[in-house]
Amino acid sequence: MGEQLLGSPRPxxxxxxxxxxxxxxxxxxxxxxxxxxxxRDGEPDAGVEDFEGTEDEVTxxxxxxxxxxFFIFSDEANAYLPLEPVAAAELPAVAKHRxxxxxxxxxxxxxxxxxxxRGGERHPRLQYPGVAEDSGNITVPIWxx
Amino acid sequence: xxxxxxxxxxLLITVLTIPxxxxxxxAAASSPTARIAAAxxxxxxxxxxxxxxxxxxxxxxxxxxxxCPANPIPASTASSNEGYCKIQGCWSVYSVTKxxxxxxxxxxxxxxxxxxxxxxxxxxxxxxxSVSKPVRFESSAAVVNLIFEGNRLLYTPRYPAxxxxxxxxxxxxxxxxxxxxxxxxxxNGYKAYYNKASEQSVWHEWSWNMADYPGTWYFWAxxxxxxxxxxxxYHFGHDDDLGENPAGERI
Numbered sequence: 413m414g415e416q417l418l419g420s421p422r423p424x425x426x427x428x429x430x431x432x433x434x435x436x437x438x439x440x441x442x443x444x445x446x447x448x449x450x451x452r453d454g455e456p457d458a459g460v461e462d463f464e465g466t467e468d469e470v471t472x473x474x475x476x477x478x479x480x481x482f483f484i485f486s487d488e489a490n491a492y493l494p495l496e497p498v499a500a501a502e503l504p505a506v507a508k509h510r511x512x513x514x515x516x517x518x519x520x521x522x523x524x525x526x527x528x529x530r531g532g533e534r535h536p537r538l539q540y541p542g543v544a545e546d547s548g549n550i551t552v553p554i555w556x557x
Numbered sequence: 558x559x560x561x562x563x564x565x566x567x568l569l570i571t572v573l574t575i576p577x578x579x580x581x582x583x584a585a586a587s588s589p590t591a592r593i594a595a596a597x598x599x600x601x602x603x604x605x606x607x608x609x610x611x612x613x614x615x616x617x618x619x620x621x622x623x624x625c626p627a628n629p630i631p632a633s634t635a636s637s638n639e640g641y642c643k644i645q646g647c648w649s650v651y652s653v654t655k656x657x658x659x660x661x662x663x664x665x666x667x668x669x670x671x672x673x674x675x676x677x678x679x680x681x682x683x684x685x686x687s688v689s690k691p692v693r694f695e696s697s698a699a700v701v702n703l704i705f706e707g708n709r710l711l712y713t714p715r716y717p718a719x720x721x722x723x724x725x726x727x728x729x730x731x732x733x734x735x736x737x738x739x740x741x742x743x744x745n746g747y748k749a750y751y752n753k754a755s756e757q758s759v760w761h762e763w764s765w766n767m768a769d770y771p772g773t774w775y776f777w778a779x780x781x782x783x784x785x786x787x788x789x790x791y792h793f794g795h796d797d798d799l800g801e802n803p804a805g806e807r808i
Contacts, residue, residue, distance in 0.1 A: 414727065415727065416724055416725050416727070416748075416749055416750060417724055418750060427684060427788070427789070429683035429684045429686075429790075430683075431654055431681055431682075431683050433655065433679070433681040433688070433690060434651060434655055434657075434679060434681075435690075435691070437690075439681075439683070439688065440683070441683040441684060441686050443683075443684045443685060443686060443750065443789065445752065445789060458750060458752070460686065460750050462686075462748070464745070485652075485654055485683075487652055490652050490653055491653065492654075492790065
């Protein structure tokens with residue numbers, strides 16, 4: 413028994429998630445699920461690379477991974493939002509927050525319908541905690557698009 | 558001649574009894590190595606029956622190792638800030654990616670109560686990865702060979718109490734812990750990645766020995782269920798979304 417057997421993420425693949433726990437510790441994880449037909453018995457079926465540090469260090473690490481998609485968890489939106497590329501990250505904090513909030517809100521009903529229609533394994537009790545009805549708009553987490 | 562024989566007798570008794578006395582505390586307890594080797598032996602849904610039967614008895618009638626959770630259940634869950642509480646502990650969901658579990662219990666041997674324990678863990682989700690940090694333990698009495706264990710459980714209709722994910726288990730020997738000291742799974746807690754089941758949880762167990770008593774005390778708890786919300790991402794549901802038999806003790 414020891415560390416889980418995992419490989420390395422493949423450049424150009426996978427998703428990077430940035431989150432901060434309730435102790436204020438920032439961390440990021442780059443996760444890449446290998447195609448099933450490329451995985452042999454006894455070999456890892458996914459590649460995962462993690463990083464911990466300050467908010468700046470973690471977001472910098474996350475943005476510089478050669479991954480496919482990048483997300484950062486927002487406690488305000490209670491959802492994962494896109495992690496902006498470096499250029500957008502230079503925007504003032506207020507503008508960044510507004511931009512993220514708009515992205516989360518304006519995705520709208522079609523995105524939710526699209527996500528649902530793609531199917532996949534979802535638990536029937538799940539209420540899509542990141543989805544909130546507000547003045548006729550539906551807020552969905554950006555990863556659902 | 559008589560004096561020499563008496564001296565030999567005393568020497569023999571000394572040789573035989575001193576090592577036995579020195580090792581009594583640890584020999585009585587199961588070795589931590591054996592427990593770590595057996596780690597991931599998730600006890601399953603029926604595991605809490607033995608300990609609970611002890612807890613139903615008055616202290617004077619108890620026997621062997623026992624551990625009784627004793628968490629106050631709020632009169633109204635709606636007004637509780639503690640989350641969802643049962644006698645086995647309280648589960649809280651802070652956001653779709655952050656959830657915690659806390660419990661208080663009393664443990665003892667036979668008719669002797671030995672101490673009070675406080676158990677806690679918090680899980681943060683990133684995609685399909687769970688990070689349990691902190692995983693904590695505190696006891697009012699000094700304990701030896703404290704071990705933290707972790708695993709991911711997957712739920713299916715056939716296994717509503719969950720079954721362990723192979724290869725995802727891990728453990729940490731925290732060692733001997735003085736009374737009143739809060740310790741945690743160092744340096745970074747328990748981490749696991751698994752995305753092959755739509756509904757899962759994170760399972761933790763604390764186990765320890767006492768220097769002067771035989772046997773091992775165990776207590777385990779599952780996190781709030783985490784569910785696949787698409788794109789390999791998992792979220793916590795509500796604080797009462799628990800698998801069957803969400804916490805318990807085993808002896």
